[in-house]
Amino acid sequence: MNHRVFSFQILLRWRKLLTLYCIAVVAGLLFFCMSNGGDLFLYTKYGSTARQHGINGLYARETVEYPPLAVAFIIALDRVGTMLPASGNPLTILKIYDVPPELRDYKLAHRGVMLLIFLFMTWLVPRFSRHCFPDESLWEQFQRLLLFLVAAMFSGYVLLDRLDLALAALVAASLWLLLRGRPILSFGLLAAAIAFKLVPIVLVPIWIVGSMPAMPLNRRIAKIALGRMALITGCVALFCIPMYLLAGARSFEFLTYHQARGIEYESSYAAILMALRPFGYPAFIQAAFGSGDVDSPFSPTILLLAPVLVAFSQIAVWALCLLGMRNRRFRNSANSLAPTLAQQNPQVFVAATLLALLCLLLFNKVFSPQYVVWVLPLVPLIPLKGATRIRFWACTFALFGITALIYPLWWKVVLGPDLPDRPGCMAGPGLLGTGLLLARVLLLAAMIGMLAGWLVQTIRRNGNENNYEKRQDKRMRSRIFPWRSSWWKKLIAANRS
Numbered sequence: 001m002n003h004r005v006f007s008f009q010i011l012l013r014w015r016k017l018l019t020l021y022c023i024a025v026v027a028g029l030l031f032f033c034m035s036n037g038g039d040l041f042l043y044t045k046y047g048s049t050a051r052q053h054g055i056n057g058l059y060a061r062e063t064v065e066y067p068p069l070a071v072a073f074i075i076a077l078d079r080v081g082t083m084l085p086a087s088g089n090p091l092t093i094l095k096i097y098d099v100p101p102e103l104r105d106y107k108l109a110h111r112g113v114m115l116l117i118f119l120f121m122t123w124l125v126p127r128f129s130r131h132c133f134p135d136e137s138l139w140e141q142f143q144r145l146l147l148f149l150v151a152a153m154f155s156g157y158v159l160l161d162r163l164d165l166a167l168a169a170l171v172a173a174s175l176w177l178l179l180r181g182r183p184i185l186s187f188g189l190l191a192a193a194i195a196f197k198l199v200p201i202v203l204v205p206i207w208i209v210g211s212m213p214a215m216p217l218n219r220r221i222a223k224i225a226l227g228r229m230a231l232i233t234g235c236v237a238l239f240c241i242p243m244y245l246l247a248g249a250r251s252f253e254f255l256t257y258h259q260a261r262g263i264e265y266e267s268s269y270a271a272i273l274m275a276l277r278p279f280g281y282p283a284f285i286q287a288a289f290g291s292g293d294v295d296s297p298f299s300p301t302i303l304l305l306a307p308v309l310v311a312f313s314q315i316a317v318w319a320l321c322l323l324g325m326r327n328r329r330f331r332n333s334a335n336s337l338a339p340t341l342a343q344q345n346p347q348v349f350v351a352a353t354l355l356a357l358l359c360l361l362l363f364n365k366v367f368s369p370q371y372v373v374w375v376l377p378l379v380p381l382i383p384l385k386g387a388t389r390i391r392f393w394a395c396t397f398a399l400f401g402i403t404a405l406i407y408p409l410w411w412k413v414v415l416g417p418d419l420p421d422r423p424g425c426m427a428g429p430g431l432l433g434t435g436l437l438l439a440r441v442l443l444l445a446a447m448i449g450m451l452a453g454w455l456v457q458t459i460r461r462n463g464n465e466n467n468y469e470k471r472q473d474k475r476m477r478s479r480i481f482p483w484r485s486s487w488w489k490k491l492i493a494a495n496r497s
Helices: 003-013 015-032 038-061 068-082 101-132 138-154 164-179 183-196 199-210 219-259 268-275 299-326 346-363 369-375 386-409 411-415 431-480 486-496
Strands: 284-288 291-295
Touching: 015 101, 015 138, 038 068, 038 101, 038 219, 068 101, 068 183, 068 219, 101 138, 101 164, 101 346, 138 386, 164 183, 164 199, 164 346, 164 369, 183 199, 183 219, 199 219, 199 299, 199 346, 268 291, 268 299, 268 431, 291 299, 299 346, 299 431, 346 369, 346 431, 369 386, 386 411, 386 431, 411 431
Parallel strands: none
Antiparallel strands: 284 291
16 A cells, blocks of 8 residues: 555544644643733723622723623633632743732633633634535645644634634634524624624625525515514614613713724725835824824825725625525425525535625725634635635635734834824834735735635526526427427417418
8 A cells, every 4th residue: 555545544533532632732822821811901991890789880981992792701710710729830830820810810710711702702613614515525624724723723823812713712603603504693793793893784784685585576575684684773772782781872982982083003994005115105103092093195195085885896796695696496386394505505605704804804994804714714614626626725724824923922023112292103014014004905905806816706507507498498399399499489470471
């Protein structure tokens, strides 16, 4: 037997042990070695204020920048942290946990819960792979899990110290339920994700299309769509009502907070503005909202243009998803128990979900480093094949790696030196920092282009199959009903003349 074949068979035989080993190594490195807890100070302040003064006191004393469910999550983690011992914890020998006791208790609780969420995602990703790609080999499915683990390592400095891993888990679990034909539970989890952060609101049309029965459009389908919209609206309201009853209208201050934000210095627009400086267009970074906003003559125009670009990109994604379904031939349309569109086309909906989030990353006016975590459980599930898949995964590694370089490793390089004549302002990135920002923009554009190209090819392929089936049906009808055939019609017309 060939030595390589024998080695590969041994690898497959011990694949479960190898998988557990890889997960344990990555989880250990993430929990014990990789941390950047800048936002944990803010979470700790929210939690301690709510504990001392109540939720109403929290909103009265702090400007809360998170939706109600995220605030409830932070408060719950603070309660868990108070149950941990304030001193004598063996983890304090590690540098990342050698912090003041109050922060350490919250940090341990927060990172412990996030580690459990990460392990849940390592359980979910292989099941996604087997469901969406049942014909793939065990080695190919292991490659997808390995990609997830390596990408998690690249984002490790913010993975367990931010809230976005919980958001990614909610979206991934909701998509899993949608593909498994559980639309009610799926919409409930999507509503929880929206109440946690507003980002998944762009996925609502995709979820509505995916939950529709696989039958031609009719009045019943329209009623189901309206019912799904009412369901998710009601669920979002249900998650937000408790905080509203406790804090009133101030529980929605996060909307005005994010509306007032400018062009964040890590966004795609900031990269373009910084690249234009050598051509005589000045730009610098001003500290604001716990980050930095780009001040440039073009900033007001871009602030008006950014939501338009986000809206048009999302509409394009929704249209691609809908067109991919429209070209399908529906059988057993009279069967009320027909599977949903998401069950019939799981790869299309995974691609559309990932594409919608990537477009949001590219065109949003704010790009924080933890935003790449949104796509972490979805990038291993791309339906691309061959060289295109390798290029997409290479772009994924580069995206996560460059994001880690921008923050927290080289963030001072991206911000630039302080301006002595302008307090609280930085000069902005030099050649290296601008190159990193532009490289991330190009990577996002390339990944969006590859996914959009796959969806367009799928639409064309479905259209060709649809046309072929129509021609075959027409030929069969011509044989069974000869008076419908063209030669019979010509003969009747000749006799009439």
